[in-house]
Amino acid sequence: MWRFVIGRLLQAIPVIFIVITATFFLVRAAPGGPFDAEKAVIPEVKAALERQYRLDLPIHEQYFAYLADLSQGDLGPSFKYPGRTINELIESGLPATAELGAYALLIAVIIGSLAGIAAALRPNTLQDYIPMSMAMIGICMPTFLLGPILVLIFGIHLDWLPVSGWGDIPGDKLMPSITLGAAYAAYVARLSRAGMLEVLSQDYIRTARAKGLPEWQVVLKHGLRGGMLPVVAFLGPAFAGLLAGSFVVETIFQIPGLGRFYVQAAFNRDYTMILGTTVFLSTLIVLFNLLSDIVAAWLNPRLRAQLSE
Amino acid sequence: MAHTDINAEKGTSLWEDAWRRLKKNRLALFGLGVLGLFVASALLTPWIAPYAYDAQNLDLGATPPSAQHWLGTDIFGRDLLTQIMYGGRISLAVGFVATAVALVIGVTWGAVAGYVGGRVDAVMMRIVDILYALPFMIFIVLLMVVFGRNLLLLFLAIGAVEWLTMARIMRGQVQALRKQEFVEAAISLGLSPMTIIRRHLVPNALGPIIVYTTLTIPSVMLLEAFLSFLGLGIQPPKTSWGLLISYGAETMEEYPWLLIFPGLALTTTLFALNFLGDGLRDALDVRRSAD
Numbered sequence: 001m002w003r004f005v006i007g008r009l010l011q012a013i014p015v016i017f018i019v020i021t022a023t024f025f026l027v028r029a030a031p032g033g034p035f036d037a038e039k040a041v042i043p044e045v046k047a048a049l050e051r052q053y054r055l056d057l058p059i060h061e062q063y064f065a066y067l068a069d070l071s072q073g074d075l076g077p078s079f080k081y082p083g084r085t086i087n088e089l090i091e092s093g094l095p096a097t098a099e100l101g102a103y104a105l106l107i108a109v110i111i112g113s114l115a116g117i118a119a120a121l122r123p124n125t126l127q128d129y130i131p132m133s134m135a136m137i138g139i140c141m142p143t144f145l146l147g148p149i150l151v152l153i154f155g156i157h158l159d160w161l162p163v164s165g166w167g168d169i170p171g172d173k174l175m176p177s178i179t180l181g182a183a184y185a186a187y188v189a190r191l192s193r194a195g196m197l198e199v200l201s202q203d204y205i206r207t208a209r210a211k212g213l214p215e216w217q218v219v220l221k222h223g224l225r226g227g228m229l230p231v232v233a234f235l236g237p238a239f240a241g242l243l244a245g246s247f248v249v250e251t252i253f254q255i256p257g258l259g260r261f262y263v264q265a266a267f268n269r270d271y272t273m274i275l276g277t278t279v280f281l282s283t284l285i286v287l288f289n290l291l292s293d294i295v296a297a298w299l300n301p302r303l304r305a306q307l308s309e
Numbered sequence: 310m311a312h313t314d315i316n317a318e319k320g321t322s323l324w325e326d327a328w329r330r331l332k333k334n335r336l337a338l339f340g341l342g343v344l345g346l347f348v349a350s351a352l353l354t355p356w357i358a359p360y361a362y363d364a365q366n367l368d369l370g371a372t373p374p375s376a377q378h379w380l381g382t383d384i385f386g387r388d389l390l391t392q393i394m395y396g397g398r399i400s401l402a403v404g405f406v407a408t409a410v411a412l413v414i415g416v417t418w419g420a421v422a423g424y425v426g427g428r429v430d431a432v433m434m435r436i437v438d439i440l441y442a443l444p445f446m447i448f449i450v451l452l453m454v455v456f457g458r459n460l461l462l463l464f465l466a467i468g469a470v471e472w473l474t475m476a477r478i479m480r481g482q483v484q485a486l487r488k489q490e491f492v493e494a495a496i497s498l499g500l501s502p503m504t505i506i507r508r509h510l511v512p513n514a515l516g517p518i519i520v521y522t523t524l525t526i527p528s529v530m531l532l533e534a535f536l537s538f539l540g541l542g543i544q545p546p547k548t549s550w551g552l553l554i555s556y557g558a559e560t561m562e563e564y565p566w567l568l569i570f571p572g573l574a575l576t577t578t579l580f581a582l583n584f585l586g587d588g589l590r591d592a593l594d595v596r597r598s599a600d
Contacts, residue, residue: 015439022448026455140579142531144538144551145572148558156562244446248538252558263539266454274454278447285447 004297012290019282020070024063027275053077053272075276080268086276089261096166097257100176100249101242107181108238112188113231119189120196120227121219131189138186143245147179147252166255176253180245184238188231196227229300236292240285327516330592337588343581347574351398360388362395363546371564381566383556389567392548393574399549400575403464404530410468411529412522415475420506420514422476423483434480437473445470449532453541463542467532471525478521482514516593523586527579534575550575 050056054065069076075086115131122128154175155163162172199205200223208218247259254260258277265273331337350357359379366386374381380389422433449466456462486492487510495505511518534551536542538558543549550571557568 011438018439023451026451029455136580136583140527140576140583142534142575144535144558145554145568145576148554148561148568149572152561152565152568240446244450244535247450248535251539262450266450266539266541269454274451278451281447 001298005294008290008293012286015286016283019286020067020279021063023275023278023282024066025059027271028059028062053079070279075280076272078270079272080265080270081273086273086280089273090258090277090280093256093258093261096255097243097246097250097259100166100173100180100246100255100257101239103173103177104181104184104242104246105235105238107177108184108188109231109235111181112185113192113228115185116189116192116194117196117219117224117227119193120200123197128193132193135186135189138182139190141182143179143183144248144252146182147176147249150175150179151252164252164254166253166257172253176249176255179252180242180249183245184242187234187238191230191234192228195230196223199223199226202226225299229296232292232299233296234292236289239288239292243281243285327589327592331588334588334591336584337592340581340584340588343577344585347397347578347581348401350394351401354394354398358391358394360391362391364388364391371560371567373564373566380570381564383567384560384564389570392553393550393571396548396550396553396571397574397578399460399543399547400530400533400551401578403460403467403533403549404526407464407467407529407533408471408522408525410464411471411475411525412518414468415472416479416511416518418472419476419479419481420483420510423480424487424502424506424510426484426487430480434477437476441473446532449536450539450541453536460543460547463533463536467529470532471529475518475521475525478517479514482517483510486510486513520586520590520593523582523589527582527586530575530579530582 047056054062057065066076073087075090078084078086078089081089112135115135119128119131151163154161161175162169163175165172166176167173196219200219205218205222208222209215213221243259246257247263249255250257250259251263258281261273262277262281264270265277331341364387366382369382369386371384371386372378372382378388378390380393382388383392418433418437422430449470452462452466483506492505492509495509500508530550533542533549534554537549537551538555540555543552545552553571554568554575557564557571561568
């Protein structure tokens with residue numbers, strides 16, 4: 001097991017390194033410098049600014065200086081918010097995004113796996129068709145459509161829930177979390193249904209039933225572990241999607257999170273902000289993938305043996 | 310799972326057999342029909358659209374659906390049905406072209422890796438593994454920011470992300486086929502590897518490729534709509550369903566139809582493609598392949 005974990009960690013390092021390098025040079029390759037927009041900047045001021053942001057150095061020196069800062073966890077200053085660092089901006093945006101993501105993931109896993117297990121227990125009956133058709137709707141209904149529609153129905157017409165904000169009015173966290181979690185609940189439902197169906201036809205399940213275990217014990221103790229494997233493996237990639245989806249949800253519901261910073265930085269061409277957030281989010285995604293691989297391997301001894309060869 | 314031995318049946322080809330099974334699947338047929346309709350309307354839009362694409366009527370403004378404007382008009386008095394038809398051309402084009410890019414790269418990459426095997430295969434699949442771990446969604450946003458919002462680049466960027474799974478599926482197929490007698494026969498006849506891949510391996514792996522292609526198109530269309538919604542995809546004066554949804558969301562309190570109809574167009578297409586993909590998977594009897 002440890003060999004597997006260490007092996008995977010060693011794989012993650014080059015990936016993170018590639019991400020940092022690719023992002024750095026992509027952003028530097030962008031046409032137009034960050035201070036070109038400000039009209040009639042006095043040459044001396046421009047030079048001073050460029051020195052401050054190290055733009056006067058040759059590109060490879062900029063790159064190594066950036067790596068050196070990064071190794072100390074310093075993501076550098078922002079171009080557009082003078083006097084503020086990327087670290088501060090991320091720190092101010094991260095709590096809302098993390099909370100939103102956690103709720104969405106919780107909704108996805110709980111509702112999704114319950115629906116999937118229920119469907120797998122009685123395949124090809126109403127108990128299967130109803131949750132699975134809802135899952136299909138969830139998959140075909142993108143976040144940026146579901147969000148406005150929920151706002152229209154529950155926020156404006158019925159006036160049950162606040163239409164924007166985060167932590168200002170009670171209940172304002174509900175709609176964003178559901179919006180973000182819905183599609184993932186749908187995927188989890190489909191995956192857990194398929195996983196459970198496969199596991200429930202195995203011999204050891206028949207054995208468990210034959211020795212007279214009550215059905216709920218068969219399902220929960222013996223079925224769940226194997227049946228949830230595809231879900232666990234999906235959570236890593238899902239996390240990346242959740243972050244991207246959170247850009248949209250934060251924009252719709254005006255949540256002061258990282259996603260909104262990212263989108264704003266994209267429009268303002270705040271290059272250091274884009275660079276910093278990309279590096280930060282990518283690293284997070286790679287680490288989350290790693291974590292979900294490790295949990296999947298821990299749940300599945302066969303996979304573990306295969307991978308540590 | 311109904312698994313009929315195709316070879317044992319009297320003279321029905323794989324395709325006839327698959328079509329026979331697909332015909333029994335109503336949802337898949339519905340998907341095929343809807344898709345056919347939308348594609349036909351996209352191709353014929355300039356001739357069948359009720360109004361000209363740039364026709365405005367500022368005095369009219371936004372009106373709900375009526376006899377003159379079946380789906381209503383937007384705040385500039387433009388006919389929404391016309392907008393949706395022109396937007397559909399772009400959304401569908403992105404879906405098909407970007408998927409085609411992914412198809413060509415993925416199939417070639419996977420076939421070569423699977424056929425050549427050995428160290429080449431190890432290196433090629435290692436590259437796929439590394440790319441898999443990269444957070445592409447963020448990268449596409451970055452690309453769009455850095456290089457401007459260019460339609461061609463959008464095709465390439467999305468296609469470049471989606472080929473990875475295709476490569477894995479193709480490699481698995483080729484590895485299984487490679488050991489079969491007809492491939493050995495082709496090798497001993499002295500055919501070149503490229504000919505063997507093109508004439509013998511790709512046609513035999515078509516089933517899973519078709520199924521996965523059908524399922525890639527909706528995810529590509531979603532990606533385009535996502536970018537357009539954020540303002541990073543299709544730019545005016547061009548339009549797409551994602552862009553129309555984004556405008557509709559801004560004014561949905563006063564003019565809900567501007568959100569609902571473009572949303573319906575996108576969702577229906579995604580439904581149709583997913584139903585068709587699931588149906589094809591059953592009809593061609595493709596089980597979970599890839600790794």
